Amino acid sequence: MNTKRMRKAKIAIGSAYRLLHPMHTVLVSCVGKKGKPNIITLAWAMPTSINPPLVAISIAPRRHSHALIEETKEFVVNIPTMDILKETLFCGRASGRNHDKFKEASFTRLRGRKVKAPAIKECVAHIECKLHSQITTGDHTIFVGEIIEAYADKEAFKKEYDLKKAKMIFHLGGNDFATLAQKVFTPKLRTY
Ligand SMILES: Cc1cc2nc3c(=O)[nH]c(=O)nc-3n(C[C@H](O)[C@H](O)[C@H](O)COP(=O)(O)O)c2cc1C
Numbered sequence: 001m002n003t004k005r006m007r008k009a010k011i012a013i014g015s016a017y018r019l020l021h022p023m024h025t026v027l028v029s030c031v032g033k034k035g036k037p038n039i040i041t042l043a044w045a046m047p048t049s050i051n052p053p054l055v056a057i058s059i060a061p062r063r064h065s066h067a068l069i070e071e072t073k074e075f076v077v078n079i080p081t082m083d084i085l086k087e088t089l090f091c092g093r094a095s096g097r098n099h100d101k102f103k104e105a106s107f108t109r110l111r112g113r114k115v116k117a118p119a120i121k122e123c124v125a126h127i128e129c130k131l132h133s134q135i136t137t138g139d140h141t142i143f144v145g146e147i148i149e150a151y152a153d154k155e156a157f158k159k160e161y162d163l164k165k166a167k168m169i170f171h172l173g174g175n176d177f178a179t180l181a182q183k184v185f186t187p188k189l190r191t192y
Pocket of ligand 1: 025038039040041042043044045058059060062063064065066088089091092093094095096097140171
């Protein structure tokens with residue numbers, strides 16, 4: 001792309017959030033007081049503090065998972081790869097109110113190490129969280145989770161992901177997804 005010759009078109013305000021996509025897509029597993037676990041696909045998730053270690057996920061109040069997280073105040077952020085793209089889309093289209101997503105997606109429950117909610121074995125990495133705080137932001141709630149445990153596939157993650165081994169899912173919008181093609185080598189910068 002020639003960055004000097006770009007011509008910018010107006011984007012409807014309601015669609016402007018799509019300018020921040022593709023977003024790293026995660027599967028959040030949670031469980032209510034009744035004990036039936038659920039999974040929700042989320043594109044709106046991010047780290048938000050190193051010390052204390054916090055992650056934020058944004059969930060609309062009408063989602064079944066919203067009620068479950070408010071009930072038990074914990075959740076697991078699982079990182080899916082392109083190997084389970086179809087299942088990831090399914091968990092983002094069906095509701096746990098009338099589906100058993102673990103069963104229907106043929107996912108294996110991995111007992112949570114520090115939380116009651118199970119992790120998803122078929123995901124490459126897992127971040128277990130206790131609810132730290134929540135903020136209503138318009139038509140979504142930001143749940144801030146304090147990370148109390150984390151684990152990842154030994155081959156796919158050392159200090160960072162090996163992108164040849166773990167092809168993470170990025171949400172472009174609607175039913176469209178992308179993955180990262182390769183690592184780029186940082187251009188040399190003078191020290192600032
Ligand atoms: C790729 C993708 C990303 C999504 N991201 C979010 C999100 O960030 N926040 C949200 O509230 N819903 C998001 N959704 C929608 C929920 O995953 C969807 O409504 C789901 O069926 C809710 O499940 P539940 O009712 O069992 O909680 C996303 C869906 C897809 C397919």
